[in-house]
Amino acid sequence: MLAVELQGIWKRFPGVIANSNINLKVEQGSVHAIVGENGAGKSTLMKILYGMQRADEGTISVNGKIVEFDSPSDSIEVGIGMVHQHFMLADNFTVLENVVLGSEPTKAGSIDFAAAKSRISEISDSYGLEIDADALVGDLGVGDRQRVEILKVLYRGARILILDEPTAVLVPHEVDELFEALRGLKSEGITVIFISHKLDEVLQIADEITVIRRGTTVATLNQKTQTVTAEQLAELMVGSELPTPETRGSTVTEQVVLLVSELTSVNSDGKAEISDLSFKIHAGEILGIAGVEGNGQSELVEAIMGTRAATGSIWINDQDASKLGTRKRRELGVAYIPEDRSRLALLLDAPLWENRILGHQTQAPNAKGIRLTPKLTKMDTKRIIQEFDVRTPGIDVLASALSGGNQQKFIVGREMSGNPILLIASHPTRGVDVGAQAAIWDELRAAREKGLAVLLISADLDELIGMSDSIKVILRGKFVADADPATVTPQQLGNAMTGALKAAN
Amino acid sequence: MTAVLSILKSGASRKVKFLALFIAVLATLSLVRMWADVLDLTSRGTISAALGLAVPIGLAGLGGLWAERAGVVNIGLEGMMILGTFGAGWLGWQYGPWAGLLGAILFGLLGGGIFALATVTFGVDQIIAGTAINILGLGFAQFFAKIAFSKAPGGGPTQSPSISALPTFTFDRLSDPLVSLHGKGYFIISELAGLISGVFFRLSILTVFSAGLFAATAFILWRTPFGLRLRSVGENPHAADSLGVNVYLYKYIGVLTSGVMAALGGAFLAIAASGVYREGQTGGRGFIGLATMIFGNWRPGGTAIGAGLFGYIDALRLRDANGTAMRAIVLLGALALIVLAILAIRKKRYQVVFGLGITAAVLISWFLLTTALPREVALVAPYLATLLVLAFASQRLRPPAADGIPYRKGESK
Known part of the structure; x- marks a missing residue:
């Protein structure tokens, strides 16, 4: 029995075809994943299925019957519920208030709180969601909130759940909890459509996997009847072999570009976030910093960039930069890819070409003396878009309109402009799709070959081992081990990161 | 006092907590009355006057609450109130007080409608639109008052002819014996007697x-599906929209109700308090109403208590011929600060304790060194109280999360 069947769905927007000839069959009571790169058309497809947008062509069938949706209320009526990537919850409301909103049970004109509560705990118990109806949503963690969202759609009688990138906001153990809950739903006969680009998670939870590439469905794989691998999925997603992070040959030179000694930074409580860090990076060398997040990596980067007070010395290209402000340091030739691109690297509500200026506001081609030169900036923005394959309709669109991968490619392009000598890359491929990831690795390799010194911080151990010429392990603000990327395994590195054992070398 | 605090901190029901707080307030009043020797602090006249002064402020606050619960900051309350006084005066002197009320409601809808059009439909900055409503309301009333009242018998360009009075209730059999009980000056009992006699006097x-509007607001907004939806629009309109709540409609309802409530506050001033429309009659009560709403944590009960506080201090000021009541107010303020200081000690916020202690000490020595104080002290007292509440309770205040943010359908984050 098919819960959902889509046949020949087309959706065109001015200038782009978002979906072309989509065909999808979802079995009832299964977890069906839809994977694809950012911008492949997953979200549009789900909006069509949820009634937020109308398809130009094609048919939607739910439980064997052809349906037409004008708005989400139509799809809710046939039992489809959507859990949005950004939660739609009111923090000042209780779980109960959030759940019943819009379809409140009433008794003599007022809300029947008792009935609502027993209904909510009934649903929560039968699917193992473990939600307290009286808790204030503002007090709940991210994982709990997500389960409240699921509860919300189940309360409305949904039998088919669409989850849009549900793990994007979760930490690993919350992901496990979510999957536990999804298995519970499945066993009760609920159909789950799971959108993601995280392949390992998809392989963990999905019964069937449909791959979308450039707006069209390219394959459906069934995990029950065949073995599916991440490589196989990735190849289907990007249409070519899965990129791997690796560098060839050594380009390390004798010239020291960054020399840091005894760098220490103390927070407002008097606790040392980083203490006594000393290292050097040569031209043509990538130094990787491995560590469990929150062990001083962000503080180290901030101290080098001059956005955090620190003692010790920082020399960039034989110049003492310890006393310089952030702008002066950048003018020495420091390129910076921050860990949180939307907060630290972009003005989301400004057009792309204005974002080109950020961090280079005193340098050509953005400025001449005290005057900005928008014409030159715009020309250069176009160059970046071409050279770095940033997919955008133009340079006047707001930065927020770009997908994460394209934002990151734009940032890399901006930072690599103006011949930098040192690149600080904090989680450069976090939250971007496979295609953008490959492009960014290419750029890092190119930078290394051009003779830049690169400081790479990443939580992705394969990336760290593949890209780095040497690796230092940071734990509680101190370097605890060195590792040779040629010989170290991710497991050894992981052990060193948690302090379990000294890394091999 | 500490006993009361521990009750408030405990898991006792809200009724018990409220009762404990009420008794504590009465006890404090009683102590101050004895120490400062001012019987008028809780006399029938004072309480009755306080009630009359609290109602228009409270209604303005309730108006603010309806708008802000729907996510619209309404600083145009003053202008809407002025429209209400004019509406009440214009229809009131011609067709009687009930028609005056109707007039106020209509003009409140007018003010609220313009404000809703600007802020909800066109997404204009709410502070700017509210300021415009204040200017517009004043100008409108002045202009049309000149036309409507200049040639009317007993009227003038800035004042309407008198409006006939609405019925008042006096329960003499209950009120009079209580007044004599109050005169005896028993601890707490006299305060209670004064309070009850004041409430049931004229x-x-x-x-x-x-009072019914307050109760109705509390019930409608917190107990009915309609109210949940209206509040959801003030908390997270995108979430509300995704569940099929018509955000624009609920915002309109909130803002229009807000206009009506504020205008009714104006009508109370014109019909019950003075019997005429007079220019400048509102005297900033719309703004004070907004302050009481914040004081009351965007809730009807809290707003009512805030309005009561403002009304009470204003009543004392008006009735205080020789400045002795003002002197008592200083002592009352000092005691309130000491209570706050005790709370701050429990939270280990010693800088705050120090500041409060110094202020309380200054107030107490001021009280001890004088026998009478200028009435003007009372003018700042309520504002000072609001500031103190904002300063010390700001972490616990819970304004609607989407308050003041213009909503555009489809523009979610």
């Missing part, structure tokens, strides 16, 4: 009606 039907 009680305007409009006051009863207003």
